[in-house]
Amino acid sequence: MENCMTRYALITGASSGIGLALAEALARRGRSLILVARQRDQLETIALELTQRFGVEVLFRACDLSEPLRLSGFLLELEEGERQIDLLVNCAGLGTCGPFLAQDWGTEQDLIEVNILALxxxxxxxxxxxxxxxxxxxxxxxxxxxxxxAPWMSTYYASKAYVLHFSEGLREELKKTGIKVSVLCPGLTRTAFFRTAQLAVEKLAHSRLMMSPEEVALYAVRALDKNRAVIIPGWRNRWLARAPRLMPRWMMRKLAGVTTKAYCPR
Incomplete structure (x- = not known):
């Protein structure tokens, strides 16, 4: 009987950007979904649209992952529920830009709660x-x-380094359990992230590195089929990921700082 159960893909950060594009790509493949984000109205609209377009079951749950108590309640629901989730996509993320000491601590804490602890x-x-x-x-x-x-976005970059290393470690740990772990490392992607992180969007709009969320999602789901460990869409992004090995760390910090500061408003 268990093999006949509907299995779900749970996607956080599913109301926009890469999370939404991944939800659509998976729904197109016939996957039943559980969408998670803060905006209930947006989730409801997206769930209805995906159901109508692809004929799949799409559930949703409004949850602010930066609030540990709300996350605890949501996780308890999942543990006590009967729905089997065989794909988890942790896509929710926050970013900040500017001098670390000038940041509001509450905003920095939210970033850590979502990017690291909730994930x-x-x-x-x-x-x-x-x-x-x-x-x-x-x-x-x-x-x-x-x-x-990268100076001027130190917390964000550090949080993503955590996600990369945690995922790679977890992949090895969980092999014998039958759980496959992959990590997606996109570069510049045309999403609302730049506005929420207060980056200068107009300076980034015409970058050759910029990809659409749909391009990233399509590359990601195909790489998941192949059980790739580290998924980097776009050859330019793959080059950027390798570049730090080719230069001294002091130079890497300097170059990253110059680049990042140019896009920060302060």
């Missing part, structure tokens, strides 16, 4: 549930930012 807790809870059912797949979304530090 890790979701992996822990759903990883245990997947192990009980004999396997599953986890896709954590990091960034090419994970491969080097």
């Amino acid at each position: 890790t807790r979701l992996c822990h809870t759903l990883g245990n549930l997947m192990a009980i059912h004999g396997g599953g797949q986890i896709l954590n979304v990091a960034s090419v930012a994970a491969f080097h530090p």
Whole structure:
């Protein structure tokens, strides 16, 4: 009977950007979905649209992952529920830009709660549930930012480095449980992230590195089929990920700082 159960892909940050594009790409393949984000109205509209377009079941849950108590309640629902989740996509993320000491601490804390703590807790809870059912797949979304530090966005870059290293370590740990772990490291992607992080969008709009969320999502789902460990869409982004190995770290920090500061408003 268990093999006949509907299995779901749970996607955080599913109301826009790469998360939404991944939801659409998976729905197109016939996957049933559970969408998670803060904006209930947007999720409801997206769920209805995906159901109508692709004929799949799409559930949604409004949850602010920066609030540990709300996340705890959501995780308890998942543990006590009967729906089997065999794919977790941790796509929710926050960014800040500017001098670290000038940042509002509450905003920095929210970034850490979402980018690191919520992602890790979701992996822990759903990883245990997947192990009980004999396997599953986890896709954590990091960034090419994970491969080097960058002044003026120090917390964001560090959080993505955590996601990369955590995911790679977890991949080895969970192999014998049947759980496959991959990490997606996109570069510049045309999303609302730049506005929320207060980056100068107009300076980035015509960058050759810029990809659409749909391009990133298509590349990601194809790489998931192949069980790739580290997924980097676009040859330019793959080059950027390798570049830090070719120069001294002091030079890498300097170059990253100059580049990042140019896009920060302060």
